[in-house]
Amino acid sequence: MVNRNLQDSSLPQWPEAAVTLTALFHAQGEVTRLSEREQLFNTLLVSVNAVLWAFNWETRQMLYVSPAYERIFGRSAELLLSDYNQWRDSIYPDDLDYAERSMAEVLINGAVEDREYRIIAADGQVRWLSDKCFINRLAEPGQPMIIVGIAEDITDKKHIETELQRLATTDGLTQSSNRRHFFDCAHREFEQARKQDEPLSFLLLDIDDFKVINDTYGHQVGDSVLQRIAESGRASLRRGDVFGRIGGEEFAAVFPGCAPDMAMQVAERLQREIQRLGFCHDDQTFGITISQGLTSLTAEDANIDALFARADAAMYEAKRQGKNRIICG
Known part of the structure; x- marks a missing residue:
């Protein structure tokens, strides 16, 4: 004999329960896929020999820096996110004025794609960067001006260029x-x-x-x-x-x-x-x-x-x- 109280309870009927379970499994699948995408994205960021960064121009605050920063600069990403001068102070003194002027040109041109300057890594090694930067055009009006960029380590390329120049002139x-x-x-x-x-x-x-x-x-x-x-x-x-x-x-x-x-x-x-x-x-x-x-x-x-x-x-x-x-x- 069927228990009427159980049948009339607030539990979902079987068709409704099936829909609920399907939605739950679908949501879990989406979470899994998102997690897999995030892991893939993080793996790509770690393997790329370039620093992806985002910078708030108005507050002079570094908002994001990819894992390659610590590998190339040899410095703490956490310290950089709290103090942008960590990056600025790493720039080779003879190149500092150019690096700052060329970055400011992004406000006029919207993008600067030919910046090359040297940095001094934490171990004292001088390295060359090709640092492209762009204004984030996805920001809504009234939002802070965010500059995003990618700084590629081109030290080996520069060494080859220098050697080729020496061979061509010597x-x-x-x-x-x-x-x-x-x-x-x-x-x-x-x-x-x-x-x-x-x-x-x-x-x-x-x-x-x-x-x-x-x-x-x-x-x-x-x-x-x-x-x-x-x-x-x-x-x-x-x-x-x-x-x-x-x-x-x-x-x-x-x-x-x-x-x-x-x-x-x-x-x-x-x-x-x-x-x-x-x-x-x-x-x-x-x-x-x-x-x-x-x-x-x-x-x-x-x-x-x-x-x-x-x-x-x-x-x-x-x-x-x-x-x-x-x-x-």
Whole structure:
């Protein structure tokens, strides 16, 4: 016999109960899926080698920073969220002004995508960041201005770029500027001297009897001679002078802001320095000499090629006069 009180109770009837259970199972499934999505999102954030961040421009408060912050900066994310200066104080001092100015440009342009600056990590290592930032356009009118961004660690990329630049501009044997880079720098110094109405001198030097050295002692010894010449050049020239290897045994230098008499003093110092060099091979010792051609900027010079041509002619005149001397042209 059916219990009427039970049948008439407030418990849901079976069809209603089934709906309730279905809804409950559905809700639990949604919770599970949300939890799985959150776990996936957190896993992605941890694996990305870039810092996602959100910043309240008006209060100067960091609202969010992803886990990569602690890995790249080596600093506490909790401290950053309580004090934005944790990020600001990490920026390399020479780059701080640029980093702050470029971030402020987001207020005008809505986005800044080409910011690159250095930071000093907690372990003292200098790292490069590419830090893109955007205004959060999803915010409703009257809401605080939130800037969101992504700061990518590009240190390895910068190191590769630096090495490629060095290889492109440096003579591999002597570690001096190669011909192309030397004349690029010389051209800039020429234009600057013209613009500022300042003196400029050009020096060309050639190792005397270098072919005899190679034929007598071998190319390995010849390479050593070239390397020592380059070292002497870097040691004898002034800070700011341009020096490079422009041919087999030819080197050149440009002296910005250097009047003819001072340029002669530098050339004589280099001449003496090279005369002091000594080389040994199979119990034989020998020294080397150089011939130099020196010239200075005149009002008639249209470009750096004019100075190079005069210095070249003066250097060959030094060869004709017996070598191991400086001739002005």
